Amino acid sequence: MIQRSQLDLRKFVAPEFVCGHGALQLAGRYARNLGMKQVLLVTDPGVRAAGWAEAVGESLTEAGISFTVFDSISVNPRSRQVMSGKEVYLSEECTGIVAVGGGSPMDCAKGIGIASSNMQDILAFEGVDRVPVPAPPLICIPTTAGSSADVSQFAIITDEERKRKIAIVSKALVPDISLLDPEPLTTMPRDLTVDTGMDTLSHAIEAYVSNASSPMTDVHALEAIRLVRSALPAALEEPEDLNLRFSTLLASLHAGLAFSNASLGAVHAMAHSLGGAYDLAHGRCNALLLEHVIAANYEAAADRYDRIGAILGNGPDERTPPAEGVAAFRKTLGITETLAEIGVREDAIPALAHGAYADPCMVTNPRNLACEDIERIYEHAL
Numbered sequence: 001m002i003q004r005s006q007l008d009l010r011k012f013v014a015p016e017f018v019c020g021h022g023a024l025q026l027a028g029r030y031a032r033n034l035g036m037k038q039v040l041l042v043t044d045p046g047v048r049a050a051g052w053a054e055a056v057g058e059s060l061t062e063a064g065i066s067f068t069v070f071d072s073i074s075v076n077p078r079s080r081q082v083m084s085g086k087e088v089y090l091s092e093e094c095t096g097i098v099a100v101g102g103g104s105p106m107d108c109a110k111g112i113g114i115a116s117s118n119m120q121d122i123l124a125f126e127g128v129d130r131v132p133v134p135a136p137p138l139i140c141i142p143t144t145a146g147s148s149a150d151v152s153q154f155a156i157i158t159d160e161e162r163k164r165k166i167a168i169v170s171k172a173l174v175p176d177i178s179l180l181d182p183e184p185l186t187t188m189p190r191d192l193t194v195d196t197g198m199d200t201l202s203h204a205i206e207a208y209v210s211n212a213s214s215p216m217t218d219v220h221a222l223e224a225i226r227l228v229r230s231a232l233p234a235a236l237e238e239p240e241d242l243n244l245r246f247s248t249l250l251a252s253l254h255a256g257l258a259f260s261n262a263s264l265g266a267v268h269a270m271a272h273s274l275g276g277a278y279d280l281a282h283g284r285c286n287a288l289l290l291e292h293v294i295a296a297n298y299e300a301a302a303d304r305y306d307r308i309g310a311i312l313g314n315g316p317d318e319r320t321p322p323a324e325g326v327a328a329f330r331k332t333l334g335i336t337e338t339l340a341e342i343g344v345r346e347d348a349i350p351a352l353a354h355g356a357y358a359d360p361c362m363v364t365n366p367r368n369l370a371c372e373d374i375e376r377i378y379e380h381a382l
């Protein structure tokens with residue numbers, strides 16, 4: 001059991017952010033305020049096809065700012081993609097970055113920023129507080145509601161050589177400003193809405209039970225869980241409803257403020273290992289691991305998990321065990337598969353567990369897990 005005290009020293013880092021309908025159109029104004037003259041507009045082909053990169057580009061043009069688009073980014077952004085973006089940033093003599101997209105473009109943009117300012121390979125920054133030189137100005141405009149890269153001090157990059165994701169955690173990765181507009185969310189396909197929503201839920205739950213949680217992060221974590229529970233299923237039913245989409249965006253914002261400052265736990269450590277080895281969607285990995293990690297962690301933070309169960313349950317009198325509540329919730333969203341069904345093999349588990357054990361997110365898990373414990377959790381999820 002972890003002994004927490006509200007007198008424990010904690011700090012809270014957050015970017016400036018503007019949220020509401022039309023926030024995206026403020027990109028040009030804020031880029032000018034930040035002194036950007038030549039922008040690297042970082043996005044991906046899907047976001048570009050949906051028209052959101054073009055909309056941001058128009059805002060920059062109206063403000064008299066020229067830009068170069070960099071969209072050679074995949075799901076689970078690769079270290080090589082970051083380094084290609086850095087080359088473009090430097091060759092175009094850019095003075096700032098605007099990222100528009102989900103977690104992949106935003107994480108890649110963060111990576112391009114610190115690789116450019118430090119003139120170093122992105123893999124050199126793995127771990128906590130290992131970025132010596134601050135990044136150039138960065139504006140984030142999320143088009144999904146889940147990664148919270150728009151408010152967090154995290155970037156997750158795939159090391160292609162070692163087939164694993166590295167976590168970079170630094171204040172240098174907090175954007176200068178984030179523009180949170182519900183409209184881009186309306187073009188998200190159903191699966192992406194589900195996966196990013198489960199990422200939000202995982203952020204909030206892991207931050208709430210983290211051994212670095214605090215009263216400041218608790219309030220955001222609990223509100224995020226409440227909002228996901230109430231708004232995500234409804235947003236799937238009415239994907240073009242701006243109010244529902246905005247509630248999912250708020251959930252992501254709250255969860256991001258919580259986990260950026262309280263860090264995460266075994267779900268993310270294990271999802272990073274899984275996503276790096278199999279190139280799977282991050283939110284889906286979390287969704288398939290979350291209830292099994294809760295079951296393994298429960299005794300180490302029982303009161304906190306019970307509170308989560310009460311929010312996920314069906315009413316004030318009906319107490320739902322948290323692992324069961326999460327399992328029931330993901331099933332209502334249509335996530336019914338197992339790790340084996342998405343291609344994970346039993347003989348891969350020792351290596352996956354080894355990777356998860358070394359992930360920085362494991363440090364704040366409420367229970368100390370040995371490699372063998374992590375293997376058992378993967379086995380349960382298989």
Ligand SMILES: [Fe+2]
Nearest residue numbers: 147199203268
């Ligand atoms: Fe995540």
